[in-house]
Amino acid sequence: MSDDLYRLVYYSHNAIRGDAANAITSILAKSQANNQRVGVTGALMFNRGCFAQVLEGGRDAVEAVFERIQQDERHGDVSLLAFDAVPSRAFANWSMGFVGASMVDAACFGSLVQQSGFDPARMTGEALFETLHRLALEEEGAPA
Amino acid sequence: MTVASLKGTVKALEPRSAALPEMATAVLILDENRDVEYVNASAEALFAPVDPIGCTLAALFASSGATGGDDVFLTVDAGAEPAPIRLRLSDSLLLDCTLRALSGGGFVLSMDDVTTYVRNAELALRDGLTGLLNRKALRERLVERLSAASRTGESTAVFYIDLDRFKAVNDTLGHPIGDALLRKVAERLKSALREGDLAARIGGDEFAVIQSGAPQPAAAVALATRLVDLIGRAYAVDGHMLHIGASVGVAVAPNDGREPDALLKNADLALYRAKAEGRGCHRFFEPGMDERMQARRSMEIDLRRALALKQFEIAYQPQIDLTSNNITGFEALLRWRHPTRGIVSPGDFIPLAAEIGIIGAIGEWVLRTACMQAAGWPESLTIAVNIAPIQFRSGKLVEVVTAALALSELSAQRLEVEITEGALLEDTVDVLRTLSRLRDVGVSVSMDDFGTGYSSLAYLQMFPFDKIKIDQCFVRDMDAHADRRAITRAIIALASALGMRTVAEGVETEAELLCIRAAGCDEVQGFLTGRPMPAAAVTALLQSAHLALVA
Numbered sequence: 187m188s189d190d191l192y193r194l195v196y197y198s199h200n201a202i203r204g205d206a207a208n209a210i211t212s213i214l215a216k217s218q219a220n221n222q223r224v225g226v227t228g229a230l231m232f233n234r235g236c237f238a239q240v241l242e243g244g245r246d247a248v249e250a251v252f253e254r255i256q257q258d259e260r261h262g263d264v265s266l267l268a269f270d271a272v273p274s275r276a277f278a279n280w281s282m283g284f285v286g287a288s289m290v291d292a293a294c295f296g297s298l299v300q301q302s303g304f305d306p307a308r309m310t311g312e313a314l315f316e317t318l319h320r321l322a323l324e325e326e327g328a329p330a
Numbered sequence: 331m332t333v334a335s336l337k338g339t340v341k342a343l344e345p346r347s348a349a350l351p352e353m354a355t356a357v358l359i360l361d362e363n364r365d366v367e368y369v370n371a372s373a374e375a376l377f378a379p380v381d382p383i384g385c386t387l388a389a390l391f392a393s394s395g396a397t398g399g400d401d402v403f404l405t406v407d408a409g410a411e412p413a414p415i416r417l418r419l420s421d422s423l424l425l426d427c428t429l430r431a432l433s434g435g436g437f438v439l440s441m442d443d444v445t446t447y448v449r450n451a452e453l454a455l456r457d458g459l460t461g462l463l464n465r466k467a468l469r470e471r472l473v474e475r476l477s478a479a480s481r482t483g484e485s486t487a488v489f490y491i492d493l494d495r496f497k498a499v500n501d502t503l504g505h506p507i508g509d510a511l512l513r514k515v516a517e518r519l520k521s522a523l524r525e526g527d528l529a530a531r532i533g534g535d536e537f538a539v540i541q542s543g544a545p546q547p548a549a550a551v552a553l554a555t556r557l558v559d560l561i562g563r564a565y566a567v568d569g570h571m572l573h574i575g576a577s578v579g580v581a582v583a584p585n586d587g588r589e590p591d592a593l594l595k596n597a598d599l600a601l602y603r604a605k606a607e608g609r610g611c612h613r614f615f616e617p618g619m620d621e622r623m624q625a626r627r628s629m630e631i632d633l634r635r636a637l638a639l640k641q642f643e644i645a646y647q648p649q650i651d652l653t654s655n656n657i658t659g660f661e662a663l664l665r666w667r668h669p670t671r672g673i674v675s676p677g678d679f680i681p682l683a684a685e686i687g688i689i690g691a692i693g694e695w696v697l698r699t700a701c702m703q704a705a706g707w708p709e710s711l712t713i714a715v716n717i718a719p720i721q722f723r724s725g726k727l728v729e730v731v732t733a734a735l736a737l738s739e740l741s742a743q744r745l746e747v748e749i750t751e752g753a754l755l756e757d758t759v760d761v762l763r764t765l766s767r768l769r770d771v772g773v774s775v776s777m778d779d780f781g782t783g784y785s786s787l788a789y790l791q792m793f794p795f796d797k798i799k800i801d802q803c804f805v806r807d808m809d810a811h812a813d814r815r816a817i818t819r820a821i822i823a824l825a826s827a828l829g830m831r832t833v834a835e836g837v838e839t840e841a842e843l844l845c846i847r848a849a850g851c852d853e854v855q856g857f858l859t860g861r862p863m864p865a866a867a868v869t870a871l872l873q874s875a876h877l878a879l880v881a
Contacts, residue, residue: 249568256564269571271569
């Protein structure tokens with residue numbers, strides 16, 4: 187067993203049909219509960235085409251969470267972009283934060299995706315992480 | 331019979347019967363009303379804290395959370411021979427219970443603890459690493475399923491699953507990571523199955539699944555597709571990102587076989603096909619796969635002994651210098667002359683030889699034989715030998731070449747090795763290093779089949795080839811095709827600028843020769859200027875001293 191801190195970054199094409207905002211709410215609620223239990227934090231971004239997610243935590247916990255994602259039928263074409271030991275967490279207070287748009291806008295924030303430069307297919311793990319991190323900081327700084 | 335009278339009987343049978351209270355086998359004695367009348371120490375311990383005395387068996391089992399005891403009176407009531415039933419106590423203790431009627435009225439129930447025995451038997455059917463069934467258990471369960479299916483008319487599908495690139499993970503990262511990966515694969519496999527499906531690990535990186543009671547072939551297509559996708563997804567294992575793939579072969583009973591072994595064999599044949607057709611896919615068994623497999627196996631057997639039986643020959647095809655019109659050398663072309671197959675084309679047997687791992691030995695033989703032969707020719711003549719991509723991977727090519735040169739006493743300057751772009755596709759750096767070492771020894775290096783592969787120009791920049799061989803597809807009928815003339819001229823101009831000589835391959839007509847000459851090519855090789863010929867014919871040709879073949 188290893189408790190070393192690791193960060194994993196991936197994106198995947200999502201197979202959610204219908205009410206995307208509802209689907210995200212349920213995914214977030216579930217992963218927040220699961221991740222808090224095993225000490226995994228991170229951020230999730232979603233658009234009509236893909237998920238991008240950062241997972242941070244103990245190596246075994248991150249591997250277990252990622253394995254559950256891989257076995258989830260809603261994810262297709264998961265691209266694992268980075269999996270490295272890191273000195274500290276970037277999303278320490280986010281059991282699983284959703285960044286980039288408010289929940290109600292989630293289903294239609296394709297335009298915001300372009301504004302934020304979020305195109306996971308063109309990004310390395312490092313760049314995707316930086317983008318999510320920046321968006322998360324903006325989100326935290328924004329007035330409620 | 332009362333407890334008091336029973337105890338009296340025991341006492342009368344001293345000393346042996348005194349063992350009853352202390353026996354490891356739990357014993358319960360019931361009276362005529364089937365209420366528990368006596369328990370020995372082992373039985374008391376089993377049911378503690380419940381006191382069995384005065385209970386019915388049903389009440390006793392229920393109060394201690396036991397299951398499987400409903401039929402305990404079945405054989406006695408039917409007047410049949412006593413047979414054990416298996417009772418499971420709540421703490422997963424397994425007991426084989428046998429009830430016998432006593433001649434003096436009442437019953438005796440003996441209970442043997444078989445927990446360890448059963449667990450060991452189950453373990454013997456399990457793969458120790460993944461907990462899936464093992465090969466033996468898979469076959470046993472398949473026998474059961476097929477016999478049940480033959481009554482119900484249901485289909486049963488068998489899947490063979492082979493991991494692609496697993497060996498590379500194991501070799502580079504070590505067995506502990508490989509084992510952890512196999513456990514994750516087993517988990518994914520299980521997650522894709524429905525209740526009632528069975529998964530087994532039947533070899534190092536080989537798995538199998540039995541799917542029954544599902545509408546076929548739709549269910550098998552769905553599962554095979556899902557398995558290829560699921561197992562092919564990235565893994566995070568012990569801090570590493572790992573990527574492997576899965577090839578899947580499927581056979582469905584009863585269409586693809588009713589017998590377990592036939593079905594397993596057909597799933598294996600389908601898997602073989604999936605691997606042959608690029609891996610990372612699934613294939614269903616089809617009639618005819620067996621024949622093709624047999625044909626391949628028979629070819630494999632023949633090929634393995636072809637070297638020992640001296641069935642290989644080398645034909646030598648002259649290469650002509652277009653300035654002097656003289657023979658500059660010969661290319662060594664491998665032939666396999668089989669007593670019943672006749673001449674087998676290299677295109678048919680070289681891939682198989684590579685696959686079964688004998689290409690190195692054949693390549694070595696070709697090098698030695700060709701060098702030996704060329705050593706007897708006039709000193710101006712060269713010998714060109716093809717090197718297969720896989721020969722580079724052995725890491726011994728330079729040694730093999732220098733040994734052949736030493737043995738034949740052929741000067742290294744007279745040997746040319748020909749490689750295709752395919753050799754450079756993988757491990758480019760290693761291959762280039764090997765080529766440089768060959769060059770250091772004095773051997774020339776030619777690029778074969780130029781223009782037909784991938785990123786040819788990049789390779790030209792990476793290594794200063796001595797010669798470029800222009801593929802026949804640009805030479806054939808070039809007199810009638812302006813585009814072929816343009817490509818040929820461009821290749822020649824490029825080679826000339828890079829200081830490389832050019833050889834046009836497959837020149838068959840005078841018209842083609844004229845065009846090639848006009849394009850400024852250095853050498854030609856083809857039917858027009860000389861067919862491949864046996865060594866003896868080369869000697870005769872050279873002796874006749876008609877080296878100038880082209881007017």
